[in-house]
Amino acid sequence: MVDVLCIGHVAYDVTLPLKDYPLENSKYVIDYKIEGGGGPASNAAYLLSKWGIKTSFIGLLGDDAYGKNIIEEFKNVGTDTSMVKMAKDYPTPYSTILVNIKSGTRTIINCKVPYSQLDIDQKDLEKLNPKVMLFDGHELKTSIKAIELFPNAKTILDAGSVREGTLVLGERVDYLIVSENFALSYCEMESLKNENDYEECMSKMKKLNKHGQIVVTLGERGLIYEEKGKVKSLDAYKVKAVDTTGAGDIFHGAFAYGLINNYSLIENLKLSSKTSAISVQTLGGRKSIPDKDKII
Numbered sequence: 001m002v003d004v005l006c007i008g009h010v011a012y013d014v015t016l017p018l019k020d021y022p023l024e025n026s027k028y029v030i031d032y033k034i035e036g037g038g039g040p041a042s043n044a045a046y047l048l049s050k051w052g053i054k055t056s057f058i059g060l061l062g063d064d065a066y067g068k069n070i071i072e073e074f075k076n077v078g079t080d081t082s083m084v085k086m087a088k089d090y091p092t093p094y095s096t097i098l099v100n101i102k103s104g105t106r107t108i109i110n111c112k113v114p115y116s117q118l119d120i121d122q123k124d125l126e127k128l129n130p131k132v133m134l135f136d137g138h139e140l141k142t143s144i145k146a147i148e149l150f151p152n153a154k155t156i157l158d159a160g161s162v163r164e165g166t167l168v169l170g171e172r173v174d175y176l177i178v179s180e181n182f183a184l185s186y187c188e189m190e191s192l193k194n195e196n197d198y199e200e201c202m203s204k205m206k207k208l209n210k211h212g213q214i215v216v217t218l219g220e221r222g223l224i225y226e227e228k229g230k231v232k233s234l235d236a237y238k239v240k241a242v243d244t245t246g247a248g249d250i251f252h253g254a255f256a257y258g259l260i261n262n263y264s265l266i267e268n269l270k271l272s273s274k275t276s277a278i279s280v281q282t283l284g285g286r287k288s289i290p291d292k293d294k295i296i
């Protein structure tokens with residue numbers, strides 16, 4: 001049995017910190033690089049384990065050096081990886097992340113992998129019996145199986161972009177926490193800048209999810225959410241960002257922690273905002289996840 005089950009994408013990220021954005025056909029020397037596992041559900045699972053929550057991750061890895069490295073990282077924080085599959089004919093998804101440390105922005109170059117979906121045996125899944133489940137739209141088949149198997153678990157979707165997986169799960173979850181990119185694309189809007197935009201966005205988002213709590217994260221501008229029929233906003237913490245990689249993943253992981261610990265919605269949004277604001281001040285995705293005692 002576990003407290004949280006995270007299902008979704010896992011990749012190997014190599015972060016290259018640059019003093020400025022590179023120019024075409026030029027050469028740069030950097031002092032160091034950061035590498036390790038990444039991916040929304042995977043980073044959330046890592047945070048939860050690091051914070052002492054019994055967490056299981058389900059996702060697909062290649063049976064290669066990157067895959068082995070990621071399993072090792074999970075084991076170091078105590079994540080249950082018994083249902084992670086390492087496939088022989090599948091390369092671990094790989095990304096190079098160029099971070100401009102002046103602005104904190106990140107440019108991700110993703111190496112495409114063949115489409116592949118995990119199919120976890122129902123009997124194996126049953127053993128987990130989680131209280132909270134977090135999805136990112138990848139591994140749709142297994143995510144739906146888990147929703148049907150554990151109807152009482154609270155569910156969170158980290159929706160980064162509009163795709164089949166995020167749309168199907170977006171309808172069903174209790175907490176639909178989407179990126180600005182997802183909201184603009186789903187709502188067919190140009191920008192999310194003022195209260196009129198926020199109202200329009202929320203009313204359109206409610207067509208996707210009619211029963212749950214919707215939150216739209218807006219990077220350094222914070223987030224919007226709805227409470228008792230009113231659209232509200234919460235500012236981000238004012239910090240100097242050096243690398244925003246994984247801010248959203250870390251936000252969602254912290255939110256799952258808040259659900260396990262029965263935080264109220266606003267307490268939970270503050271906890272998640274604070275955790276991600278601390279993370280953007282340090283380089284790396286999961287390497288920038290703060291210790292729990294820095295937050296709580």
Ligand SMILES: Nc1ncnc2c1ncn2[C@@H]1O[C@H](COP(=O)(O)OP(=O)(O)OP(=O)(O)O)[C@@H](O)[C@H]1O
Nearest residue numbers: 179217218219220222236241246247248273276277
């Ligand atoms: N520059 C920043 N300063 C302070 N807080 C930030 C900053 N960037 C992100 N955050 C916090 O993290 C939350 C999530 O960030 P964001 O909206 O960028 O997620 P995202 O679009 O899912 O990004 P990704 O998945 O690529 O990490 C924001 O709502 C905010 O609270």
Ligand SMILES: [Mg+2]
Nearest residue numbers: 160179248249
């Ligand atoms: Mg995200």
